[in-house]
Amino acid sequence: MxxxxxxxxxxxxxxxxxxxxxxxxxxxxxxxxGLTGRVNKSLHALMNVLMAAMLWNLAPSTLLAQIAVLTGATLWFVIQSVARPEFRTLCAGRQSRLKCVYHSVSMAGAALMVAIMAPVTTASSAIRPTAAAPASHVHHITTHAAPTLAPYSTAGTTISHSPSVAIMLTVFFGAAALVFIVLLLRERPIRTTTRHRAARHFVRAEHGLEALGAAIMALMFATMTT
Incomplete structure (x- = not known):
């Protein structure tokens, strides 16, 4: 963990x-x-799974693949946000485009967080007691090499980042969480057809999940601001 x-x-x-x-x-x-909807939802599902795995340092060998997939997802949502209006299967309308911009930032933030929390094995495995290097000698080397390590390191995990970037992302996702909460509260149930009620429940669930996701991202980046 x-x-x-x-x-x-x-x-x-x-x-x-x-x-x-x-x-x-x-x-x-x-x-x-639609194919676009399937891709978008699948990317969101994958991002959530990767973030959960990151909390427990799972699958460190696939680190580069995770960053590549999340970076590709970022570009995919950026393309949707700037697509021409004729491509109605992509982000069409102002609200939809803004949501795609937010999703691109979310994917980029997830990729950045995975990269920041990358396990470092060289620092812990490069210097070990061997027959040629006694433990006392290794301790001497480790003592002199310690200043070269990143300032945030625990159990082979190191964080090397700019606090200012973490602060900006904390503010961004915190504000996004508040916006989604406001949108959730504005969605009032009305008496209408079953189909309309189902669509409204779907929108409310979307806003609720977006608010939770943004709040989690804000809290995770907040821990990296010091």
Whole structure:
């Protein structure tokens, strides 16, 4: 488990929320009729799963693949946000384009966080007691090499980042969480057809999940501001 959250309850709570959100997006990806919707929902599901795995330092060997996929997802949502109006299967309309811009930032933020929390094995494995190098000699080398390590390191995990970037992303995702909460509260139930009620429930669920996801991202980046 990474040292962003020292309380296991918080880590387990965040893991549960991320996995549940991932399952929700995957379910809608399967039920979606359009190809674009399936891709978008699948990318959201994958991002949530990767974020949950990052909390526990799982699959470190696939680190570069995770960053590549999240970077590709970022570009995919950027392309949708600037697509011409004729491509109605992509982000069409001002609100939809803004949402695609937000999703591109979310994917980029996830890629950045995965890169920041990359496990470092060279520092812990390069210097070990051997027959040719006694433990006392290794201790001498480690003492002199310690200043070259990153300032935030625990159990072979190091964080090397700019606090100003973390602060900006904390503010951004915190504001996004508030916006989605406002949108959620504005969605009032009305008496209409069953189909319209189902669509309204879907929108409310989307706003709720977006608010939770943004809040989690804000809290995770907030731990990197010092």
């Amino acid at each position: 990474i040292h962003l959250f020292s309380t296991p309850v918080v880590t387990w709570t965040f893991t549960a929320v991320l996995l549940l959100s991932g399952v929700y997006h995957l379910w809608h990806a399967i039920r979606s009729n």
